[in-house]
Structures are given as C-alpha cells and as structure tokens.
Amino acid sequence: HEAFVETEKQVKERIDTLLSIKGKQSPESFHKRLGKIMWEKCGMARNEKGLTEAIQEIRELRKEFWSDLKVMGDADGFNPELDKAGRVADFLELGELMCIDALDRKESCGGHFREEYQEDGGEAMRDDKNYMYVAAWEYNKESDWTLHKEDLIYENIKIAQRNYK
Numbered sequence: 001h002e003a004f005v006e007t008e009k010q011v012k013e014r015i016d017t018l019l020s021i022k023g024k025q026s027p028e029s030f031h032k033r034l035g036k037i038m039w040e041k042c043g044m045a046r047n048e049k050g051l052t053e054a055i056q057e058i059r060e061l062r063k064e065f066w067s068d069l070k071v072m073g074d075a076d077g078f079n080p081e082l083d084k085a086g087r088v089a090d091f092l093e094l095g096e097l098m099c100i101d102a103l104d105r106k107e108s109c110g111g112h113f114r115e116e117y118q119e120d121g122g123e124a125m126r127d128d129k130n131y132m133y134v135a136a137w138e139y140n141k142e143s144d145w146t147l148h149k150e151d152l153i154y155e156n157i158k159i160a161q162r163n164y165k
Contacts, residue, residue, distance in 0.1 A: 015075050018085045023068030027084040030065050034058065034095050042099050047115040051103040055096060059143055062092040097137055100145055107131050128159050
C-alpha cells in the first residue's frame with residue numbers, strides 16, 4: 001500500500017539521519033539532560049517562568065541532539081543505542097509539548113499544580129469556565145503545535161472545587 005511505502009521510507013530516512021550525525025554525545029546523555037529539565041521545571045509543581053525556560057532549553061537541547069548525537073553500531077541488526085536515540089528524539093518533542101500544554105493551562109487541576117493558581121490556603125485553583133475541555137495537540141513541524149479542543153460535558157455529576165485539607 002502507498003501509505004506503508006511512504007512510512008517505511010520516512011523511517012529509513014530517520015534511521016539514516018540518526019546514524020549519520022557522528023557527534024560526541026550518547027542518546028543516554030541527552031535523555032538524562034531532558035529528564036532534569038522536566039523534573040525541575042515541569043514536575044508536579046510548575047510556574048510560568050520555569051515552563052517558559054523549559055521550552056527554550058528543550059528546543060536548544062533538540063538542536064544539539066540533531067547535531068552532536070553519536071549512535072554506536074549500525075542499522076543491520078539489533079541496536080539498542082539506535083532504538084534509544086529514536087525514543088529520545090520523540091521524548092524531546094513530547095517534553096516540549098508537555099511544557100507548552102502546561103503553560104497554556106492557566107489553572108491548577110488534579111496533579112498539575114501551577115504555583116500562580118492557588119487559593120490563599122494553598123489549595124489548587126481550578127478554572128472550569130475556561131478549561132473544561134480535552135486538549136489534543138497537532139504537530140505541524142518543528143516547534144509548531146496547534147491546539148484542538150473538545151468540550152467536556154457533564155450530565156450526571158456536579159463539577160466542584162476540591163479541598164484536600
């Protein structure tokens with residue numbers, strides 16, 4: 001099928017690109033650096049400043065990844081380094097998107113606590129009026145995302161601010 005042929009071609013091109021960079025840093029080193037950014041700036045408690053910094057840092061890390069990655073081995077057999085490199089490339093995009101989504105949502109809800117959106121007693125401050133939707137982000141090209149919203153409609157439960165104290 002034409003779709004399969006095109007997808008296979010894209011995958012081969014990506015593998016060839018990952019193997020041809022010939023940089024100095026392992027996929028693991030990029031993975032650890034991304035993890036540190038995410039842990040420190042997009043964890044359970046986050047804020048606008050940290051999320052904005054994280055987006056920029058991830059974009060810079062992604063540029064570095066695509067210019068200084070070193071993948072040992074080749075594509076002809078089992079290659080866990082190549083597999084890891086492909087996953088880290090995906091994680092860089094996902095990490096950026098998680099930060100963009102968290103920055104876009106100006107409320108605290110569930111396990112996502114924006115430090116600037118809390119009540120006087122420290123409880124999460126929801127904004128159901130503006131954020132009662134499912135967010136689906138479309139990837140257009142590098143660092144270009146489009147938000148699609150699907151409204152959440154509750155018929156059998158009453159939405160209310162929670163208090164965990």
